[in-house]
Each structure stands twice: as C-alpha cells, then as structure tokens.
Amino acid sequence: MHQGLNFVGGEWTAAASGTTFRRRNPASLDDVVGEFPESSAADVEAAVAGAVEGAALWAATPAEKRADVLEKAARWLEERAGELVVELVREEGKTRAEAAMEVSRTPRNLRFYAAEAHRIDGTSFPAGDGGIVYTRREPVGVVGAITPWNFPLNIPSRKIGPALAAGNAVVFKPSPVTPLLAQRLVEALLAGGLPPRVVAMVHGGAEAGAALAADERVGAVTFTGSTAAGRAVHAAVGPSRRCQLEMGGKNPVVVLDDADLDRAAQIIAKGAFGLSGQACTGTSRVIAHEAVHDELLERVARAAEARVVGDGLREDVDMGPLAAGFQLEKFLDYVRIGEEEGAKLVTGGRRLPAGHGRGDGYFVRPAVFAGVAPEMRIAREEVFGPLLAFQRASGLDEAIALANGTRYGLSAGIVTRDLDRALEFARRSESGLVKVNQPTSGMAMTVPFGGLKDSSTQTFKEQAGPSMMLFYTQEKSVYISPR
Secondary structure (H helix, E strand, O other): OEEOOEEEOOEEEOOOOOOEEEEEEOOEEEEEEEEEEOOOHHHHHHHHHHHHHHHHHHHOOOHHHHHHHHHHHHHHHHHOHHHHHHHHHHHHOOOHHHHHHHHHHHHHHHHHHHHHHHHOOOOEEEOOOOOEEEEEEEEOOEEEEEOOOOOOOHHHHHHHHHHHHOOOEEEEEOOOOOHHHHHHHHHHHHHOOOOHHHEEEOOOOHHHHHHHHHOOOOOEEEEEOOHHHHHHHHHHHOOOOEEEEEOOOOEEEEEOOOOOHHHHHHHHHHHHHHHHHOOOOOEEEEEEEOOOHHHHHHHHHHHHHHOOEOOOOOOOOOEOOOOOHHHHHHHHHHHHHHHHOOOEEEEOOOEOOOEOOEOOOOOEOOEEEEOOOOOOHHHHOOOOOOEEEEEEEOOHHHHHHHHOOOOEEOEEEEEOOOHHHHHHHHHHOOOOEEEEOOOOOOOOOOOOEOOEEOOEOOOOOEOOOOOOOOOOEEEEEEEEOOO
16 A cells, blocks of 8 residues: 655655545455545645745746656656556556556646746837837746546646746646546656655645635646636636636537438547546437438447456456445446436446456446436436437537537537538637547647637646647736936
8 A cells, every 4th residue: 555645845744733645446345556645725825935935046947948848758658668658557446548648648738838937938029119018928926726537637737737838836626536646646746857856745525725815925826626616716817817717528429310320429429428427528328310310329328238347457347346435336326316317228327346357446337328308317417427418419400509508518419421510610619629520638739729608717728839828828028218
C-alpha cells in the first residue's frame, strides 16, 4: 500500500489534522491502492502561502529554463510509463489500452506547453507624442488547479503545464478518487528540476477545493468537473479573479437516413462505452432518423452486449469498472429512473457479480434505452456512466432541436454521407465541439477545447489555441514618451 502525502511549502507532509483516507482498486475492493491525507482549509492556507513565496522566483526564471523543466518532467513520465499504466488501471479502473493512451499523451502535453513558454509576447503601438506604447504579459502569480478523476494525468497536465510555462506557481487539488496518479505528476515536475515552492499539492475532498477557490491570494482558478461543483467554484472565485470552468455534458450523436449503420454503431459504442462511459465528452444520447432507428438500435445493443467487462489489467477486457461506489449508485439510480419514467431498457443496466475475470468491484453491463422522450431525466441529465438514450427524429431539423434541447453544450456528433447536412448541423449545433463521422469523445491536444451553455464558462479555451495562455497571464500597457 502506498503512503501518500501532501506537498506543501516544498516538503512532503501529512495533513495538519493527521486525518487520512484510503483509495481502493475499483475492480477489487480488497486491494488498497494507498492511504492519503484528508486535507482541510489549514493545509490549503499553508500550501498557498508557500506558493506565493515561490511565485516571484519562478516568474523571474527565463523561459528557456521553464521549458526545460517541463521537457525533463515529460521524460521522467515516459521512462516510467509501464509502472504508471498499471497504477492508473488499479486506481481509476481504465483498461490497459485506455491507460496506456493517457500515460503516453501526458508527456506530449508537457512538451507542447514547454514550447508555449517561448511564445509569450506583447504588442507595440504608435503614440501621438512620438513615443511608444507596448503591452507585456506577466504571470498572474498563483494558479489553483482543481481536477477530476477520470483523466488524472492528462487533465492536470493541461492546467499545470501552461500555468508553469507562463511563470506561475501552482496549488494543485486533485480528486480524492485518483490521488496516487496526481502525486506521480508532482514527482515528475520535481524530478524535472522545478523549484519546490513553485508547486504545492493538497489531497482531499470538498473542503480543500472550496478553500483553494476562496483564497484571495490565488489569482486564477482552473476547474474541470461537474456543473454543480463548477458553479460553487465560480461563486467562490468572484468577479475580481480569473475562473476557467469545464463542466458536464449530455452529448448527442445524430444519425441520418443515409448513414452507414455499421460505422455509426461503432462510433456510438466507442463514444458511449469507452472509458466505462466516464468522459465528459462521452456519447449519452443517440438521435436516429426514423428510417434507420430500429436497425441502428439493434446494432448498438449488440455492441453493448459484446463488451467484455472486467479488470482492466486483463488483456481481453474492453470495459473496466466504474471508478467508485458513488458512480455505481448513480448509474443504477438512473437506470431505475429511466424505467420508472417509461423508457424501454433494451439491454444491460445491471451490476455484474464477481467471477469470469472480475473481482468484487463496481462492474456493470452497459445500458441502452429506447423510447426516450425529451422530458425524461435520462435525456436531460448527465449520468457519467455507460448509459445510452435513443430518440427518434423525422428529419434534420427535429434532430437538431433534440440535440440542442439540454442545458449542456459540450460535444455533439453527426453520422452522414451528406456534407451539406453535416455542415448545417455544425453551424446550428449549440456545442463547443462538433464531430462529423467521429465519436463525440477523443480530442486532439493541438485544438482548443471547451463547451457552451452549462458546460463551460466560455471565457478561455483549454488545451490549445490563441486564448489558452491568456488565462495564465495578465496584460499590462506601458506608455513611454520621448524626453
């Protein structure tokens, strides 16, 4: 069992209260991954105080040095890729292939942001008196990064990487579901030569996150998680500090009457059941043209039933457990709600017992519902599990109306051979991401990421693009007149 610690003021330390929590393998509950500090507001206060001290040092560090630290951290992660894959499967429940993809992408993220350290610049303007006016971009100081459990290496690297590249110190509050992988990322940064007080990490739950968001010394807070938690973070940050939120989704795939149904079923199954349905961009609704609805439903149901569910360390498994007990309860609750509201459960939706390569973990069979009306909760609310709701549409206009008919607007897809209708869908979709003949999940790291409506604050894009580094820097205008 791993003995985890916070990293505060440049030192590995227990929580001030001495309280801890245990993280168990969601595939085998007898397997304790580790014990970690249950941090309080006092731990966060100390972490921010240390980061404030480190911020000035790091802001004065040349861009080349900042980039070099991120490059070396990427190399550290690559050298330990095999170990990290196993730890990620044990802690979060991914399959080995899914974990390997995340572990390999995280170093690439860090290298991408290392290059951004060299591209922070300003603009000059002519002045009426013969002088000049120029702008300079400076670090915001301390960045608070609050991250979810479903991508415990990838998402933190997309926040911490650009924050450090821009010259900020970071206080990192990872999810208590995946504390070990968070600790590994901090270890990588320290091994890369990051000065100890430039990063802090506090484990724990809602109290620690709330304290970090509320601390006025934190100049910017970046958060990924549920919409409810994001709203609380936004309220705590207030109008005078920066806040970047990426939140929930209820992502549809529209399948038109000209679609290749075998290809459509593959696209839907990958988006809905990959990562055990635990991706904010995962497919949760299918809006099928009435001419192909029944055939498509049959194909997707077969794909759900063909999923091999088990411990992700087994090579034959293509869907692991749900990540935690609360995820299992939520999934089963929504299956019950769907049935009570009159939707037809076509397949799945039940917890799987131990045996056949499964331990006593949080294993479920993917659920596919048909006859789902727009007002039903499984059509409107984020489940964050392998539950798919089928709806019928008479044509493109009705399909778009159904697709847009939720308070979320993260990712949306369409499957069609008709480029004109695909482009019309892209134009009319109320989503920040639109995928044509692709799963709703899976994003390129060089492309801006962010949603609309209740899926995002829509203030700064994550991951890439011209606004990414603007979040982590503040602009100052300087006027100079001739003597």
